[in-house]
Amino acid sequence: MGMKHLARAAALATGLGLAAFAPAAQADTEADLNKAGCMACHAKDKKLVGPAFKEIAAKNKGQANVVATLADKVRKGGKGVYGQIPMPPNPVEKIGDAELKMAVEWILKQ
Incomplete structure (x- = not known):
């Protein structure tokens, strides 16, 4: 196998590894948001009560x-950006x- 092929295989393996990790990281992040009370x-x-994550991302x-x-x-915390209801x-x-x-x-990816 040539160097180009090895580099491609390594990149593909890395990409696949990251892709497999992404759903777990997303689940962990959502769990952190739940645990912190954000949801x-x-x-x-x-x-x-507060804006949708998609609205925050777009803004x-x-x-x-x-x-x-x-x-x-x-x-x-604060208030006034999305209305008068404060975020603690x-x-x-x-x-x-x-x-x-x-x-x-x-x-921000939503």
Whole structure:
């Protein structure tokens, strides 16, 4: 097998490995969102108390530093962006920094 073939096989194996990991990572992220209480006010595709994740993703599409900005909003809480119902602060005890970053990245893909 030539070097090109080996590189392609390695890329394919890596791609397949990542593809197999993606559903598990998504399930973990959704579990983290449930555990932190996010799903009490948010849903993937419809407004509940807070905006749908799809609405958040659409509103923030293409913005610089959006993951850090949204993670900071989640940490501090706030109101006025999607209406007058406030979102309470969400401390690290509720959702860890790494889980929050993954959750924001997941939300932005909706």
